[in-house]
Amino acid sequence: MKKTVFAALALMAAPLALSACGSDAAQEEQTPEGVGLVIENARLVMPPVSGNPAAIYFDMTNSTDRKIGYSAVSVDKAESATLHKKFSYDGQPAEMAELGPQVIKSGETVNFKPGDMHVMVMNLDESVKAGDSVEVTLTVAGGDKQSFAAEVVAPGEGMLEEE
Numbered sequence: 833m834k835k836t837v838f839a840a841l842a843l844m845a846a847p848l849a850l851s852a853c854g855s856d857a858a859q860e861e862q863t864p865e866g867v868g869l870v871i872e873n874a875r876l877v878m879p880p881v882s883g884n885p886a887a888i889y890f891d892m893t894n895s896t897d898r899k900i901g902y903s904a905v906s907v908d909k910a911e912s913a914t915l916h917k918k919f920s921y922d923g924q925p926a927e928m929a930e931l932g933p934q935v936i937k938s939g940e941t942v943n944f945k946p947g948d949m950h951v952m953v954m955n956l957d958e959s960v961k962a963g964d965s966v967e968v969t970l971t972v973a974g975g976d977k978q979s980f981a982a983e984v985v986a987p988g989e990g991m992l993e994e995e
């Protein structure tokens with residue numbers, strides 16, 4: 833039913849429909865029912881070497897009028913996952929460390945991105961392949977949870993510059 837309506841609208845507004853055509857499903861906003869964190873561009877980058885950790889990157893915006901603390905993350909089909917950050921100092925090789933509790937302010941956007949914050953994924957199930965999606969769950973202060981889907985991409989496709 834939805835598709836029929838969309839097709840009819842597209843016919844009436846052909847020039848507009850052209851620009852909307854290119855939108856990739858993975859780029860669409862995932863509006864959570866959860867705690868008011870809006871997650872975009874979530875992707876899990878497979879490790880170049882099987883058995884190594886995978887990394888998840890995403891952009892997260894606090895759409896509420898209060899700050900939100902978060903401290904833990906889990907990923908289905910993985911043994912464990914942690915919030916990580918890559919640090920680099922002048923002239924030193926970059927190092928990663930696990931992050932303690934984090935706070936995202938009202939209206940703030942935090943970018944989990946290569947070379948910076950990421951979710952480190954240990955022992956991802958071998959059945960997971962590029963094109964799949966995995967469910968990522970953040971636990972926020974107070975114990976509420978926020979889940980979102982991350983698209984699985986091959987090594988190199990997610991601007992991987994670590995591991």
Ligand SMILES: [Cu+2]
Nearest residue numbers: 916917928952
């Ligand atoms: Cu890491």
